[in-house]
Amino acid sequence: MRSSAIAGCGFANMSRAVRRALSTGADAAAARLSGSRWERLKNGKAGVWCRSLLSDYREACRDMVVGARERPLKASLYAVALGGGWFCFHSQPGQSEFQAALVERSNQLGLLSPWTRSAASDAHVQNLVKLQSQGRLRLLSLGLLSVVYGVDHDPDTTLYEAQCSSLSAPWREIPHRVLDVGFCWRWWVLESKMKDYDVNEEEFRHLPADMQRTSPPGLQGVQRNESLHRQSWLPLPVGAQEE
Incomplete structure (x- = not known):
């Protein structure tokens, strides 16, 4: 009885070891496969093109920053032009x-x-x-x-x-x-x-040319009109009514 129990424990330990070994091998194979795929993608035409494009953009941004420091007036004009274009684009009515x-x-x-x-x-x-x-x-x-x-x-x-x-x-x-x-x-x-x-x-249209267009009165004209308007409400003297 004891020998059969020992044999069963040994078989269970062996099966766990086999499963662990198989899982470790599968993980290593998957890692090698993914690594190989990434290496092929990185070293392929698409990867080389993307790296060169990013490098060009990085150099262009660096040159832009250096140029803005060397010529701040020109950089400000360019920034104003770009900002004005962006504003006009977003403010155009439809x-x-x-x-x-x-x-x-x-x-x-x-x-x-x-x-x-x-x-x-x-x-x-x-x-x-x-x-x-x-x-x-x-x-x-x-x-x-x-x-x-x-x-x-x-x-x-x-x-x-x-x-x-x-x-x-x-x-x-x-x-x-x-x-x-x-x-x-x-x-x-x-x-x-x-x-x-x-x-x-x-x-x-039938009025003279100088009367067709009128301009707003100035301060003195407004004050004179207000004064005449106040005087129009005053009672007339008796002598003026008899005349």
């Missing part, structure tokens, strides 16, 4: 901003009567609204600014003139079709057309 601005300007003109609103502002906004309703407005992003221009046909139109690429408007005609320019969150042409949108120029 299609949704243009539609919102057009709706807002159209509502502002709609609150005024036709005899009060500016004819130039109303004509420009009505033209944009008409082109948009017809699907003929296009927005082109140029990186630093956005350009809105008009085309002849809606792209969904099934007419031959609209579908034929040979009859489409060439690129050289786009500058003549530009309707607005978006830059720094603003649409500059639309805002310039909406200046004095509540003033009808036709009402003052």
Whole structure:
């Protein structure tokens, strides 16, 4: 009985030793395999290219730092130019901003009567609204600014003139079709057309040239007008009423 127990313990110890040896050998083989794969990847074409690319970038960054220390003014100009380009890129308005601005300007003109609103502002906004309703407005992003221009046909139109690429408007005609320019969150042409949108120029067309344009009064003119206004509320003397 004792001999059989001893034999069983010896067999168990031997099996554990065999399993340990096999696991150690498998780990060593896996390590050698992974190491060989990593070595092949590192020494291959892709690894050499990646190392050379990282080395070039490291040298370029080092040269940039050295150049900035040697020429701080030039480096500052480059930094300002890059920062300005980044700001312009992120501040250029898009299609949704243009539609919102057009709706807002159209509502502002709609609150005024036709005899009060500016004819130039109303004509420009009505033209944009008409082109948009017809699907003929296009927005082109140029990186630093956005350009809105008009085309002849809606792209969904099934007419031959609209579908034929040979009859489409060439690129050289786009500058003549530009309707607005978006830059720094603003649409500059639309805002310039909406200046004095509540003033009808036709009402003052028959006046002399010197009376068509007025300038705001100065401090002395304001004080004189206030003085005359206060004097107008004073009672007239009896002698002045008899005269």
